[in-house]
Amino acid sequence: MIDDDYTLDEGIEMPQAWWRLGGRIPLTVREHTCRIPGLPLLAYGPEFSGTVLSVYGPRYLDLGHFTTWNAYRPDESSPYRAAFDALRAAHPDTFSTVIGHQLLHMVRRDGPSTVWLALRLTRLTDPIADTLVRVHDQTCPTRIHRWVDLTH
DSSP states (O other), X not given: OOTTOXXXXXXXXXXXXXXXXXXXXXXXXXXXXOOOTTOTTEEEGGGBOTTOOSSSSOEEEEOHHHHOEETTOTTOOOHHHHHHHHHHHHSTTXXXXXXXXXXXXXXXXXXXXXXXXEEEGGGOOHHHHHHHHHHHHHHSOGGGOOOOOTTO
């Protein structure tokens, strides 16, 4: 399934693996899509609804709170960059790379200022959930956990 394919019943029944995340990772909706040939796992920040879920579009897990890093400094290490790299290494060609909104307002020759990961809800499996929990808990400081109420 390409990340832009969407049906109206998506998100009505959550995948079993969703419950294993224990509220660590919020959902977002991809309201707009881009059509870049050969790069279906690339997105721009403004395409997502943030925490608003009552809009039309495919559901994603927003991994930004623990995978955002400054792409202007690719050699700089941080827990966020480590989480980004660990998730992509564990599950290649699974996560969407989101390019921060700063790129849309300011063009720079050396690339986007921030990037992070998002995961289409339909791609979530038990092994991916296990990796998400492990990497999240290893790299995300408790003070910035974005606990989500799973009952709503």
